[in-house]
Amino acid sequence: MLKNLCQKMFGRSLWVYHANSGGCNGCDIEVLNVLTPYYDVERFGIKLVGSPRHADVMLCQGPAMRSTAQALKRAYDAMPAPKLVFAIGSCACGGGIWFDSYSVLGPVEKVVPVNFYIPGCPPRPEAIIYGVAVAVGLVDKKTAPVKFKQIELPIPRYHPQDLTGRDELVVYEKVEKV
Amino acid sequence: MSVLSKLQEAVVCLKAGRVTLPYPVKSQPVPEKFRGRPLFDAAKCTGCGGCANNCPAREILLFDLCQEIRIVQYLGRRCTYCGRCADVCPEKAITMSHEFETGTNAIGDIQQRVELFMSTCQRCGRCFKEPSALEQLKLKGYRVDDVAHERWVFRSKSYLETEPAVDDIKIEMD
Ligand code: SF4
Ligand code: SF4
Ligand code: SF4
Numbered sequence: 001m002l003k004n005l006c007q008k009m010f011g012r013s014l015w016v017y018h019a020n021s022g023g024c025n026g027c028d029i030e031v032l033n034v035l036t037p038y039y040d041v042e043r044f045g046i047k048l049v050g051s052p053r054h055a056d057v058m059l060c061q062g063p064a065m066r067s068t069a070q071a072l073k074r075a076y077d078a079m080p081a082p083k084l085v086f087a088i089g090s091c092a093c094g095g096g097i098w099f100d101s102y103s104v105l106g107p108v109e110k111v112v113p114v115n116f117y118i119p120g121c122p123p124r125p126e127a128i129i130y131g132v133a134v135a136v137g138l139v140d141k142k143t144a145p146v147k148f149k150q151i152e153l154p155i156p157r158y159h160p161q162d163l164t165g166r167d168e169l170v171v172y173e174k175v176e177k178v
Numbered sequence: 179m180s181v182l183s184k185l186q187e188a189v190v191c192l193k194a195g196r197v198t199l200p201y202p203v204k205s206q207p208v209p210e211k212f213r214g215r216p217l218f219d220a221a222k223c224t225g226c227g228g229c230a231n232n233c234p235a236r237e238i239l240l241f242d243l244c245q246e247i248r249i250v251q252y253l254g255r256r257c258t259y260c261g262r263c264a265d266v267c268p269e270k271a272i273t274m275s276h277e278f279e280t281g282t283n284a285i286g287d288i289q290q291r292v293e294l295f296m297s298t299c300q301r302c303g304r305c306f307k308e309p310s311a312l313e314q315l316k317l318k319g320y321r322v323d324d325v326a327h328e329r330w331v332f333r334s335k336s337y338l339e340t341e342p343a344v345d346d347i348k349i350e351m352d
Binding site for chain 1: 197198199201202206208218220234235236237253254255256257258259260277278279280281282283284285286287288289290291292293294295
């Protein structure tokens with residue numbers, strides 16, 4: 001019973017821990033912006049805490065770096081279950097534009113399992129709130145992969161067998177289709 | 179003194195009134211020049227590869243299945259919404275939309291994939307004249323990015339691996 005109650009209440013009081021593992025600070029500012037009176041996520045029960053041991057959600061900013069990956073992993077292990085990890089920003093989602101440099105290991109999902117992704121560099125505060133709303137089930141996600149495939153060659157093809165000689169001129173018989 | 183300053187603070191706070199935006203309930207308009215997610219218009223794209231060459235995050239992959247079919251795949255994971263792809267596109271096939279609500283639980287949701295027929299120029303493979311001399315140094319020819327593992331490969335070839343051409347034109351352009 002207690003377990004059910006805990007699970008029911010989990011979505012209503014997310015305590016977040018804010019972990020920057022090597023981002024440029026842009027995403028940190030946006031996350032802090034979400035907590036200001038303008039966006040005020042405390043009205044949804046979201047509260048910033050200072051220790052991973054008190055947190056339900058880890059907000060990761062910045063890629064997994066060679067120097068911080070261990071610390072990130074330890075912070076994740078210290079969180080009590082059930083726990084969620086949000087990757088905020090393009091650094092955390094995909095490694096950032098320096099994804100191939102020597103000190104960057106890659107996206108944070110290489111080190112900790114990520115549940116939700118909020119791309120953007122940095123994402124707008126609204127985008128972060130939206131991502132959290134998707135996570136707690138308030139709204140449906142708006143994105144879906146887009147695939148487009150041409151199935152008919154748009155350019156008419158040139159057929160050498162339709163070339164015919166006619167008094168010193170070479171005429172292409174299907175010319176009206178070209 | 180401290181009571182006075184507290185009172186002053188209270189007056190300042192009361193003056194400001196209520197500032198919290200009603201965001202998740204009401205949608206919030208974005209500034210006119212806001213750059214959101216780039217959207218590909220498959221009808222306009224010619225598959226020139228200008229966007230893939232100029233993306234600083236290497237987020238656009240090109241893969242030539244054969245001479246006639248090219249796959250342009252936008253991954254969107256580490257896209258910084260810088261707009262360089264939209265800037266360089268000669269066909270204006272990419273628009274920087276105002277979409278920012280892209281939070282998702284599967285990173286593949288923000289991918290866009292365009293499969294195009296290419297015209298068959300046997301000489302250079304791909305015809306795209308870059309605006310400056312520096313940009314003309316960028317990769318030309320057939321591109322074989324690792325679409326399966328979503329990795330950008332810094333290499334292009336003058337021949338297709340699947341259809342090896344006559345031996346004497348095996349020139350590799352790195
Ligand atoms: S995603 Fe952009 S803003 Fe955020 S930490 Fe990385 S570089 Fe900075
Ligand atoms: S907006 Fe910038 S980072 Fe994103 S795909 Fe275009 S060029 Fe690459
Ligand atoms: S630059 Fe424009 S036309 Fe060229 S491949 Fe990219 S989207 Fe297509």
